[in-house]
Amino acid sequence: TARKEAKSWSKLNARIIRLLEGINPDLWMQVRYEDLCSDTEGVLSKVHSFIGLPRLELSPEDEKARRHTVAGNRTRFRDLNEIREDLGWKNHLDKNELSIIGKISGAVANKLGYSF
Secondary structure (H helix, E strand, C coil): CHHHHHHHHHHHHHHHHHHHHCCCHHHCCCCCHHHHHHCHHHHHHHHHHHHCCCCCCCCHHHHHHHCCCCCCCHHHHCCCCCCCCCCHHHHCCCHHHHHHHHHHHHHHHHHCCCCC
């Protein structure tokens, strides 16, 4: 249910926020899912810069050769044409469920830069 998932999300993210409060902010970075979807290359460049490693420009063949699977998941071998944000959760919830999520998760979401 929306209530159960909102409580779980809020609890997990509140715990992460508390843990990060005790760590020097220069030692970690927040990567938002939405930003990764909308500006993949820009976000990846920031991550590489943050960790101090250059980006490897791989040909499609080299990139595919680096993929591996232990459990037999063939999805890893599909061509990746685009990364796009999955907004299904917003589109499939009614106003009451969205309201419940906002009430339960609002404070934690605001700390992470989200609003309901």
